[in-house]
Amino acid sequence: MATKKSVGDLKEADLKGKKVFVRVDLNVPLDDNFNITDDTRIRAAVPTIKYLMGHGSKVILSSHLGRPKGVTPKYSLKPLVPRLSELLGVEVKMANDCIGEEVEKMVAALPDGGVLLLENVRFYKEEEKNDPEFAKKLASLADLYVNDAFGTAHRAHASTEGVAKYLKPSVAGFLMQKELDYLVGAVANPKKPFAAIVGGSKVSTKIGVIESLLAKVDILILGGGMMFTFYKAQGYAVGSSLVEEDKLDLATSLLEKAKAKGVSLLLPTDVVVADKFAADATSKVVPASGIPDGWMGLDIGPDSIKTFSESLDTTQTIIWNGPMGVFEFEKFAAGTEAIAKKLAELSGKGVTTIIGGGDSVAAVEKAGLADKMSHISTGGGASLELLEGKQLPGVLALNDA
Numbered sequence: 096m097a098t099k100k101s102v103g104d105l106k107e108a109d110l111k112g113k114k115v116f117v118r119v120d121l122n123v124p125l126d127d128n129f130n131i132t133d134d135t136r137i138r139a140a141v142p143t144i145k146y147l148m149g150h151g152s153k154v155i156l157s158s159h160l161g162r163p164k165g166v167t168p169k170y171s172l173k174p175l176v177p178r179l180s181e182l183l184g185v186e187v188k189m190a191n192d193c194i195g196e197e198v199e200k201m202v203a204a205l206p207d208g209g210v211l212l213l214e215n216v217r218f219y220k221e222e223e224k225n226d227p228e229f230a231k232k233l234a235s236l237a238d239l240y241v242n243d244a245f246g247t248a249h250r251a252h253a254s255t256e257g258v259a260k261y262l263k264p265s266v267a268g269f270l271m272q273k274e275l276d277y278l279v280g281a282v283a284n285p286k287k288p289f290a291a292i293v294g295g296s297k298v299s300t301k302i303g304v305i306e307s308l309l310a311k312v313d314i315l316i317l318g319g320g321m322m323f324t325f326y327k328a329q330g331y332a333v334g335s336s337l338v339e340e341d342k343l344d345l346a347t348s349l350l351e352k353a354k355a356k357g358v359s360l361l362l363p364t365d366v367v368v369a370d371k372f373a374a375d376a377t378s379k380v381v382p383a384s385g386i387p388d389g390w391m392g393l394d395i396g397p398d399s400i401k402t403f404s405e406s407l408d409t410t411q412t413i414i415w416n417g418p419m420g421v422f423e424f425e426k427f428a429a430g431t432e433a434i435a436k437k438l439a440e441l442s443g444k445g446v447t448t449i450i451g452g453g454d455s456v457a458a459v460e461k462a463g464l465a466d467k468m469s470h471i472s473t474g475g476g477a478s479l480e481l482l483e484g485k486q487l488p489g490v491l492a493l494n495d496a
C-alpha cells in the first residue's frame with residue numbers, strides 16, 4: 096500500500112478557516128442507560144481533532160454507532176457529546192441529522208476551531224451501500240476530508256470511501272497513520288527476532304493471519320480454542336474440546352509450512368481442562384497428549400506459560416491476536432493474563448508489542464495493562480484484515496503522500 100498523505104502534511108493555509116469532514120470511529124459500547132463503558136475509541140480520535148481545532152479548522156465529525164436499520168434512537172450519537180466535549184475542552188455541537196439544510200446551517204455557524212458532531216451516518220441505508228449521491232451530499236458539507244476511522248477502514252461505505260472521491264485533499268488522520276505504522280510498518284520491517292501469538296476460538300477465522308504471518312515471523316505461538324484442531328491433526332485425543340473437523344488437513348499443512356520456512360512453531364504442552372463450558376466448571380491441568388474423554392480444554396497450562404514466556408524473552412517484536420483461553424471465565428483466564436503480563440514486562444525492556452484488536456485488547460484492558468503496550472489497535476476486523484495482508488478501502492481512497 097502506497098504511503099498516504101497525512102493531516103500533518105497539510106499547510107496552515109490548507110486548514111485555517113476550512114470546513115473539514117472528519118470520519119472517526121466512535122462506535123463505542125454503551126450500557127442500558129447510555130453510559131459509555133469503554134471510551135478508548137473516543138480518546139483515540141482526540142489528537143487529530145485537537146490538531147484541526149488548533150489550526151483554525153471548522154471540524155465536522157462523522158461516525159456510525161452499531162448497526163441500525165434506519166433511524167433508531169437507541170443508536171444516536173448524542174450520549175457521546177459530554178465525553179467528547181470534556182476531552183476536547185470545547186462545547187461540541189450535535190446535529191440531528193448528517194445531511195440536509197439544518198446541518199448545512201449548523202456548519203455555516205461553526206466558528207474557526209469549532210466542532211460539530213453529525214448524527215449516526217448509518218441512519219441512512221445509503222451509507223453502507225456506498226451510494227454516490229449520498230457521498231456527494233456528505234462531501235458538500237466540507238472543503239477537505241480526513242479519515243481517522245481505522246476501526247471502519249475495512250468497510251467501503253459512503254463516509255469511509257465514497258466521500259474521498261468528491262473532496263480534495265483526502266488525507267489520513269493521526270490515529271489511522273499510527274495504526275498503519277504498527278500493523279503494516281512494524282510487521283513488514285520488524286526488529287528481529289519477531290514473534291506472533293495467535294489465539295482465539297477458531298482456526299477458520301485466523302487462517303489468513305497465520306499464513307500471512309508465517310512468511311514473516313521467527314516464532315509462532317498458537318493457543319486458544321484453535322489449538323485442539325492442531326492437536327487432533329497430530330493424532331492427540333482432544334476430549335470434547337472445540338475442534339473444526341474440516342480444518343484438520345489445513346492444520347497439518349500449516350505445521351508443515353512452518354517447518355519448511357524454519358519458523359519455530361510452539362503449541363501448548365499442557366492444558367487446563369474443564370468438565371463443562373461454564374465459569375464454575377471443575378478443572379484440572381493435564382498434558383496436551385492426555386486430555387481425558389468428556390473434558391474440554393479451556394486454557395493453556397502452567398508449563399506452556401513458562402515455555403511461551405521463555406521464548407518471548409528472546410524477541411524484539413511481538414504481535415498478539417486472540418486470547419489463549421476462555422478469559423471471560425476467571426478460572427480460565429490465567430494463560431491470557433500471563434501473556435498480557437509478559438508483553439507488558441517486555442515492552443518495558445524496549446520490545447515492540449502490538450495487540451491486534453478484538454478480544455485480545457479486551458483481555459489486556461481487563462488486566463489493566465493497556466498503557467504498557469507499544470500499540471493497541473482500535474480495530475478488530477480492520478486489524479485482522481491488515482494482518483492478513485489485505486488492503487483497506489478506507490485507506491486506498493486517500494491521496495498518496
Ligand SMILES: Nc1ncnc2c1ncn2[C@@H]1O[C@H](COP(=O)(O)OP(=O)(O)O)[C@@H](O)[C@H]1O
Nearest residue numbers: 295296319320392393417419420421453454455
Ligand atoms: N479453549 C477455548 N475453547 C473455546 N473458546 C475459546 C478457547 N480459547 C479462547 N476461546 C474464545 O475465543 C474467543 C475469542 O476469539 P476471537 O474472536 O477469534 O479472538 P479475537 O477477537 O481476539 O480475534 C473468546 O471469546 C474466547 O473465550
Ligand SMILES: O=C(OP(=O)(O)O)[C@H](O)COP(=O)(O)O
Nearest residue numbers: 120122162246247474475476477
Ligand atoms: O467495531 C467495529 O468493528 P470491530 O468490532 O471489528 O472492531 C467497527 O466500528 C466497524 O463496525 P462494523 O463491523 O459494524 O462495520
